[in-house]
Amino acid sequence: MQFMYFIGMTTTPKQVLFALTVLGLAVALAGCGDSATSGGGGSSKLSLVAYSTPKEAYEGIIPAFQKTPAGKGVTFSQSYGASGDQARAVIAGLPADVAALSLEPDITKLVKENLVAADWNSTPTKGIVTRSLVVIGVRPGNPKHIKGWEDLVKPGVQVLTPNPFTSGGARWNVMAAYGSQIVQGRTDAQAQDFLAKLFKNVVVQDKAARDSLQTFTSGKGDAIISYENEAITAQQKGEKLDYVIPDQTILIENPIAATTKAGPKAKAFIDFATSAAGQKIFAAKGYRSVIPALVDKQKYPDPPGEFDITKFGGWDAVMKKFFDPTKSVMQKIEAGLGVSTG
Amino acid sequence: MSAPADALALPRRAARGRRRRGGPAVGGALATAYLSLVVLIPLAAVVAESTTGGTAAFWHAISGAQAFAAMRFTVIVSLLVVVVNIVTGTLIAWVLVRDEFPGKRIVNALIDLPFALPTIVAGLVLLALYGPRGPAPFDIGFTRIAVGLALAFVTLPFVVRSVQPVLMELDREMEEAATSLGARPRTVFARIVLPNLVPAIAAGAGLAFARALGEFGSVVLISGNIPFKTEVASVFLFGQIESDNRAAAAAVSVVLLVLSFVLLLFVSWLSTRGQRRAR
Numbered sequence: 016m017q018f019m020y021f022i023g024m025t026t027t028p029k030q031v032l033f034a035l036t037v038l039g040l041a042v043a044l045a046g047c048g049d050s051a052t053s054g055g056g057g058s059s060k061l062s063l064v065a066y067s068t069p070k071e072a073y074e075g076i077i078p079a080f081q082k083t084p085a086g087k088g089v090t091f092s093q094s095y096g097a098s099g100d101q102a103r104a105v106i107a108g109l110p111a112d113v114a115a116l117s118l119e120p121d122i123t124k125l126v127k128e129n130l131v132a133a134d135w136n137s138t139p140t141k142g143i144v145t146r147s148l149v150v151i152g153v154r155p156g157n158p159k160h161i162k163g164w165e166d167l168v169k170p171g172v173q174v175l176t177p178n179p180f181t182s183g184g185a186r187w188n189v190m191a192a193y194g195s196q197i198v199q200g201r202t203d204a205q206a207q208d209f210l211a212k213l214f215k216n217v218v219v220q221d222k223a224a225r226d227s228l229q230t231f232t233s234g235k236g237d238a239i240i241s242y243e244n245e246a247i248t249a250q251q252k253g254e255k256l257d258y259v260i261p262d263q264t265i266l267i268e269n270p271i272a273a274t275t276k277a278g279p280k281a282k283a284f285i286d287f288a289t290s291a292a293g294q295k296i297f298a299a300k301g302y303r304s305v306i307p308a309l310v311d312k313q314k315y316p317d318p319p320g321e322f323d324i325t326k327f328g329g330w331d332a333v334m335k336k337f338f339d340p341t342k343s344v345m346q347k348i349e350a351g352l353g354v355s356t357g
Numbered sequence: 358m359s360a361p362a363d364a365l366a367l368p369r370r371a372a373r374g375r376r377r378r379g380g381p382a383v384g385g386a387l388a389t390a391y392l393s394l395v396v397l398i399p400l401a402a403v404v405a406e407s408t409t410g411g412t413a414a415f416w417h418a419i420s421g422a423q424a425f426a427a428m429r430f431t432v433i434v435s436l437l438v439v440v441v442n443i444v445t446g447t448l449i450a451w452v453l454v455r456d457e458f459p460g461k462r463i464v465n466a467l468i469d470l471p472f473a474l475p476t477i478v479a480g481l482v483l484l485a486l487y488g489p490r491g492p493a494p495f496d497i498g499f500t501r502i503a504v505g506l507a508l509a510f511v512t513l514p515f516v517v518r519s520v521q522p523v524l525m526e527l528d529r530e531m532e533e534a535a536t537s538l539g540a541r542p543r544t545v546f547a548r549i550v551l552p553n554l555v556p557a558i559a560a561g562a563g564l565a566f567a568r569a570l571g572e573f574g575s576v577v578l579i580s581g582n583i584p585f586k587t588e589v590a591s592v593f594l595f596g597q598i599e600s601d602n603r604a605a606a607a608a609v610s611v612v613l614l615v616l617s618f619v620l621l622l623f624v625s626w627l628s629t630r631g632q633r634r635a636r
Contacts, residue, residue, distance in 0.1 A: 180596035234489030353585035
């Protein structure tokens with residue numbers, strides 16, 4: 016607190032003026048820097064802004080794209096982080112030509128700021144680059160005999176899922192659990208009760224999906240709600256976990272979009288990523304292809320009760336009903352955790 | 358541009374005539390400008406953001422059951438950690454100053470390492486050691502104790518480093534005089550040493566408390582983030598940011614800032630009073 020004394024005792028109006036001048040100069044400089052770097056598009060350099068999970072896949076896709084005629088001489092700058100953070104960074108001025116995010120509402124944020132065209136999802140794959148399923152990860156050999164959602168609400172079963180308010184991806188998990196009840200003919204109220212019961216069994220709500228997997232492999236919990244591709248990646252890395260595909264679950268669809276100021280190379284890159292060549296690289300990392308013919312039905316069976324987000328009116332409606340931070344189904348469930356446990 | 362140029366020229370002219378006045382004037386101005394850019398303007402922006410929804414929204418954001426529980430837990434665990442720090446930090450400083458042992462320099466250098474280690478790594482390491490699969494015979498992963506442990510780790514240097522120099526400069530003659538007058542070691546410590554250390558302990562404790570209130574990286578993994586149980590304020594407001602509720606996040610930050618500010622002012626008052634008394 017000594018600095019306060021320092022200023023308090025010696026400041027005069029002229030010094031304040033001087034300080035303001037320095038400030039003004041700094042702000043002006045910052046402004047210049049901003050306008051100089053915000054160009055980005057048009058050249059043969061592409062800025063890819065993506066969520067962290069598909070990083071390894073893109074590290075394979077980029078060199079493969081550069082070997083094609085369309086990708087010849089295109090250089091890349093890549094940025095990976097949490098999906099919501101990446102969307103906010105682009106809105107705040109992070110240069111981006113291609114945005115590959117984990118869920119549609121994050122692209123919608125960019126559309127609202129006119130950073131992505133409103134018809135971004137009118138591509139042959141409807142703006143989707145990868146697919147996966149919400150699955151339940153279990154300990155090797157499945158000692159708790161977890162087969163489906165109902166097993167997760169049994170007393171004494173410790174469940175992991177990231178917090179749906181900090182992790183965009185966890186919203187897939189919530190909608191999978193909720194939808195599993197709707198598909199089985201339960202009412203909206205019954206499905207919400209199920210969610211509340213499920214979250215009473217959640218022992219750790221990590222901030223992101225990867226953290227949650229880390230917690231599970233560090234020994235906590237009997238089951239983890241995760242994604243098929245994440246479970247496969249973990250197995251590829253030698254982690255000891257099995258996973259079960261519940262009979263009812265949600266189809267995860269991850270969007271990709273070019274920004275409004277991006278040049279034609281951005282579209283060429285998206286075309287490549289959604290082509291058979293690009294999709295094979297994603298498939299090697301455990302994703303389900305957006306080209307149905309490429310999906311190996313032996314390894315990636317379709318569960319009988321599979322549904323997608325349109326079942327609940329699409330993401331806009333779902334975000335409002337389930338994930339509004341001040342008043343929503345999940346906000347009430349999280350607040351309810353305090354009522355029962357003190 | 359003439360007025361700012363004048364202001365720039367003035368300190369130089371003044372410096373020639375009244376040397377003593379010139380130096381601090383430029384220094385003060387630079388300090389003001391720097392503090393504005395780095396601290397004051399960003400803090401003001403947080404306060405401004407917190408009021409974007411009006412006072413009702415501000416109140417709603419900080420009085421919500423989950424927000425309140427997170428803030429209450431954060432304040433309580435931070436205070437507990439500060440108490441632990443006061444005792445252990447003073448003890449460590451004492452050992453480092455008054456005792457001689459092999460490897461003392463290395464231990465002395467080790468104290469600051471919690472500052473250097475990225476906090477997320479600290480959280481991971483603590484989890485690996487004391488979590489469910491750790492070698493330790495106990496498992497405190499994802500509990501309130503784990504949160505306290507992570508905070509104790511990242512705030513350790515504050516008290517040690519503020520007490521250490523004071524202890525080094527402390528006049529041993531006072532203690533010797535007291536001893537020669539028949540005072541027992543305990544009395545010497547309580548009546549001579551401790552009063553001289555109080556301002557330094559308070560300063561270190563204040564910094565440790567402020568740091569603990571805002572700590573995020575080391576607790577986000579190890580806490581488990583269960584609302585009403587182990588969710589700390591910084592993780593709660595991270596959730597608000599991720600859910601695009603920036604005003605609520607800012608509101609909770611403002612509460613933490615005000616708490617820290619009041620405490621730091623109190624500590625500042627305590628240490629200036631202590632210095633005056635020491636003279």
